[in-house]
Amino acid sequence: MAIESVAKRYVTSSGPVDALDDISLSVAEGEFCTLIGPSGCGKSTLLGMLGGLVMPDRGRLLVAGAPVTGPDPRRVATVFQDAGLFPWRTALENVEFGLELQGVSAERRRRTASELLGPLGLRGFAERYPRELSGGMKQRVAIGRALAIDTKILLMDEPFGALDEQTRVLMGEWLLDIWRRTRKTVIFVTHSLHEALFLSTRVAVMTARPGRIKSVLELTMEYPRSMESPEMVALRAKLWSEIREESLRAMQST
Incomplete structure (x- = not known):
């Protein structure tokens, strides 16, 4: 999957809102890539674009080399926070x-x-x-x-966000087992640092609105991961530092 210089603006009653600006990201086949960032940074909008539910104002998105022009349930499935x-x-x-x-x-x-x-x-x-x-x-x-x-691609928009912490951790372990057996390409949106570090092969940190890719963290540790290991503690501190900076920016702009 490829996201190339994508931008999206919404027109609201109080004026235009730039949700995304110049987003570029590639995701390899079989990868578990997580999008994380402050509330309102455009994570769900970007996921909607990958699923063909939202069209960009600028740039393009490719799945298996073909432009995304609308929903394609033969190639892409989506799971939302509400089970529906x-x-x-x-x-x-x-x-x-x-x-x-x-x-x-x-x-x-x-x-x-x-x-x-x-x-x-x-x-x-x-x-x-x-x-x-x-x-x-x-x-x-x-x-x-x-x-x-x-489908070969699974988009997941905060699927465990409404669950209690214990269930959320167990569901993460269960999802990891499913992914390791099927090796589908997963794009996962979350606000949880634990989920991002426990599940992902890569974590893309997004900026405050308008959303851009601030950094991409490569995670090469073997599964299952010990969240108490010195390496994971250091990675969590690094990830939190970047997200905290953007979350403060988002709060100050509201």
Whole structure:
């Protein structure tokens, strides 16, 4: 994936707002790249562009060498902070949904969804409805729905942001296991330094609005990572220093 000199401006009732300006970033196949930065810096806008849901005002985005001109569920799947499950469908039926839209036969989509429930830790919850699932379970169903259509690229917009800290850590460990087995290309948005350092092969730090790429941190340590190791403690301090500077800028500009 490639982001080349992308810019985006929104027109609001109080005037124009520059969300992104001159963003450039490349993401290699099979990489786990995290976007992190202060609130309002354009992380979600950039993810929306990669998914074809938002069009840039300037620059271009490429997926597998082809320009992004709109949503392409054959190549890109997105998971949002809100699981967005259909309350009238069971966990299994929610996982099947993307395949149903693609016209996959009932037998094949049921088999694919059923095979995913084990790795998702939901084998015993196939017939449960969203109201009967915990927050972490709902997010696993949403991720399963994205995995079921088997795209090479997975966009994740703060998927664990609404979860409690314990569940969030466990979900991060679970996602890392899924990624290490599938090696999909993941673009992950978070505000959590722990998630960024624990999960990523690279972390791109964004500036306060208008969002630009401030720095890119390469993470070459093996998995699983000890967050208490001297190396990780030093990296966390470095990452926090850069984000703190931009967060203060964002607060002063409001």
